[in-house]
Amino acid sequence: MQKKAVILVSGGLDSSTVLAMLDKKGYEIHALSFNYSQNNVVELKKIKEFLKGYNVVQHKIINFDLSLFSTSALTSKQTKVPKYKNSKEVGNAVPVTYVPARNTIFLSVALGYAETIGASDIFLGTHASDSANYPDCRPEYIKSFESMANLATKQGVEGNKININAPLIDMSKSEIVKKGLKLGVDYSKTISCYDPTDEADSCGECLACRIRQDAFAANNVPDPTTYK
């Protein structure tokens, strides 16, 4: 029987690259996205477009109101997304775009979904360029979530291990772009911006835009993003 995988897709550059990698591996792919009252909800439109190019048997969007976590610039109407001259400016602090427990909530839902459909593997796009700033993008976190997941579920305790796969975990953003370009990823159909327009034009000045720009520059390829 074909092995099943659940992949968290955000419409961004990272999870899109993971999908392209996964597409070659012969899994039956189930994609999961979240409408979590994010200000940049336009990313969900980009996903739909991007997924058309891949063998995804099912794509589910989970509605879930994270505006409860009102302190993040990604979900608050008050806190503004900070703008930077370049990606170095932010340093190693956890920025206001951090959403408390976001990856844990997303992975938990993916876990429940994986168990429901009998999938052994969950994929997500966390990577080294984010791990300096976001605790829930670090290798030790992913490993810890996996241990917990196998104690939390019927599937896990019965010995059918659930694997949390973060294939980009040691890669920088520019290495991810390099990998994706080799796999033919159409990055014009992805969006990184924390603060895009309603037409999905990127702001060009938030941390996500700055890191994206650096990544294309490091690969000496034009950034296909539409900036406002």
Added chain:
Amino acid sequence: MQKKAVILVSGGLDSSTVLAMLDKKGYEIHALSFNYSQNNVVELKKIKEFLKGYNVVQHKIINFDLSLFSTSALTSKQTKVPKYKNSKEVGNAVPVTYVPARNTIFLSVALGYAETIGASDIFLGTHASDSANYPDCRPEYIKSFESMANLATKQGVEGNKININAPLIDMSKSEIVKKGLKLGVDYSKTISCYDPTDEADSCGECLACRIRQDAFAANNVPDPTTYK
């Protein structure tokens, strides 16, 4: 400053007893419940009523569609809640009322909420009578979730530990009732049934009803539940 706690309340006997215990400890209490498309959604009405008797500064109900996890009798319209002659009949199997990753999803949201409001403690009502049947009610699971939580969050990695408290973890249902009666818990305002009527009358024959009946019988007190 008064310490803050987040408590998961379901309207059931266990979390209601935890709330009564917590009420004596001097925390600023924030309660969290979930409307997760459960068939027994009437439990949310019971919570509102129950909470009136306690010092809870805020009660939030999170809407979240877990019918995605269609295999559970608690969320499916197809799978029927099994009925038993007594609580022993179910044995140690994981029953169809298991909802994949439910406690993990609930705790993840509680974690995000705790970090948002700066709470150091999360309380939930898992206990020994459930741990035979549900992996996500066992002590090793709770401990593993706590480790993960402290790697997942800014609060945790900065050394402000988040504690996952399951004060009933080693108690049987009858010990919980004993404890609650001492604390003056009004169990008529709680509901355990997996398959209640729209008027919140309990079925009397599901696993949850059978365990509840046994617990009151073991304490030689009348079960104040309204059965249909």
